[in-house]
Every structure is written in C-alpha cells, then in structure tokens.
Amino acid sequence: MRKILISILLLFFAQANALEFLSKHPDKPEGSTNYSALIWYADKHQNTQLTGSPGKNDTVFLFGHGDYTVILDKDITIGTLVNNSRTFAENKKLNLKRLSTHITASAEGVNILTLKNCNLKVAQEYAPTLLGGLQTISVGRAALKFIDSTAKFGGLYSLSIITTTISNTSPGGSTLTLEGKSTVEFGGILIDSFVKSNPTKVNSEFEFIERDGNIPQLIFNSDVNDIARTSIKMTINKTAKKGKYTLVDFTSKAPYTGEFADIFINGKKVSLDEVRLVGKLNAKIVKGASPTSKDKSTENDILLILEEAK
Secondary structure, X not given: OHHHHHHHHHHHHHHHOOOEEEEOOOOOOOOEEEHHHOXXXXXXXXXXXXXXXXXXXXXXXXXXXXXXXXXEOOOEEEEEEEEEOEEEEEOOEEEEEEEEEEOOOOOOOEEEEEEEOOEEEEOOOEEEEEOOOOOOEOOOEEEEEEEOOEEEEOOEEEEEEOOOOEOOOOOEEEEEEEEOOOEEEEOEEEEOHHHHHOXXXXXXXXXXXXXXXXXXXXXXOOOOEEEEEEEEEEEOOOOOOOEEEEEEEXXXXXXXXXXXXXXXXXXXXXXXXXXXXXXXXXXEEEEEOOOOOOOOOOOOEEEEEEEEOO
C-alpha cells in the first residue's frame, strides 16, 4: 500500500509541475526551422520566454504559417503535442502521451504532421479538433501522414467539431494518410456526427498510397468504431502486385457504425466491389474479412483486391 501511495504522489507532482511550451509564431509563410532551435514561450501572447526544453510531462504547441515547416531534428518524449503547423520528421522516434491538432479556420490552411521512416507511440488518443468560440468561418484541414512508418495509439482517433457555423462550399476536415510500408494502429475511431449530416462542410478522409509494391494498413483495436461518413482514397502505382490486401482492419467482431462514403481509386470515384483498371490489373475495394487480422471470420474490414486483367 505504501508503494502505491508513493506512486500516486509522484504522478500527482509530475502532472502538477508540467509546463506548456509554445513555439514562437513565424513571421513569414515560408522557410523552416529545427525543433531543437525553437524559442519557447509560456503564453500565447509570447510575453514570457522559457528556458530549457520540453520534458516528458509537458505540453508542446507548434505554430506555423503558410508553408513554414518545423523539422523534428531529434527524437522527442513529451506529454502532449499540439501540432498547429507543417511539421516533418524523418528517421525519428516520437513518444507522446497525447497527440492533438486544430483544424484551421481558413479554407486554404493545413496543419500537417508528416512522419517518414519514423516510429510513433502515443499512450492516449489522436484528437483533431475544430475549436469553439468562433463566428462563422471557413474550414481548412488537419492532416497526419505516415510514409514507411509505424504508429500505435492507445486511445481513439477522435475528430471533434465544436464550432458548427461553417461557411464552406467544399469540405475541410481531417485527413489520415498512409503510404508504402506504413502500419498505424488506434484504439478505435469516433468521428463527430456533424460530419455525417454536413458532408459539404466537413469530412473525414482515409488516404492509402501504394509505393514499390507495398500497401499500407490501418488497424482499429476496439469495438468503439464510428466512422460517420469517411471517404477512402486509394492511389495505385505501376509497381503494384496482384493480391488481397487489408486497408482497414477492425479487429473487433462488432460491426462499425456509420458508412464509408465516397471511394476513389486513382482519382476516379467508384463503389464498393466496382472494378477499376489500373495498368494491367483490375482493382476493387470490398468489404470482407481480413486475412491478416486477429479475427479472420467477421466481414467488417475493408480490402483491396488486385487481379490480373483478362
């Protein structure tokens, strides 16, 4: 009992001493800077500059503008990363308690974290959010992109729409992109119901890109799976090989809720089971049982089938 109390006290003091590190707002919409060279502030008005670097219990806010890019030039272990920037990492290890990003209040704006040949571990959820407290706005995108990378989230992929007074005629929203050898796991998925009822204003997208014969895979490891109206965009190159591939694996036997709305293969809109000729291959996206899942019998997964065209 004494050891448990000591552990609880240590956790309390660690959280109590956690700080917020806010990066300096860039003064131009182009160029780049390294994470290790960032100037940190304790407040959004940048009145109080911080010394030292963010630690394992701290929250980090990265701010960008236009094409300005923050380069993660070192492995990082922090509490929460709030990515409000164009951020890029290659050959790095990222250990986080939580990952968040804000959907931009501008139709042209994109906050994107791109990981190439990286390993990402997040103890809790990934939370793209459209913040409240705003008047009628146009909406850009929050994006998370994996290139030949692995990631495991202990919590949900949770898209939240707090402001609903949106003026868009073409949707903003959230995009999850997997390319090449990427494998990404979440504890489940929960897409705001606003996406289902307002598809012209906000949407959810899964984008899969085949490269060098490799098809990426997305896995959801719980029975909390509400996809609302999520689109699938599949890009297949000439390097693709025939076979049956799992794009989305719902490991639970429970059916997901919501529906996959628009489906595209190389930019052409198709329906489930509809064949699209790609080079010398017939390609189609189907609903079925994943041959690589823990559960190989429940037909609630999304598969890509590539067969030789006759």
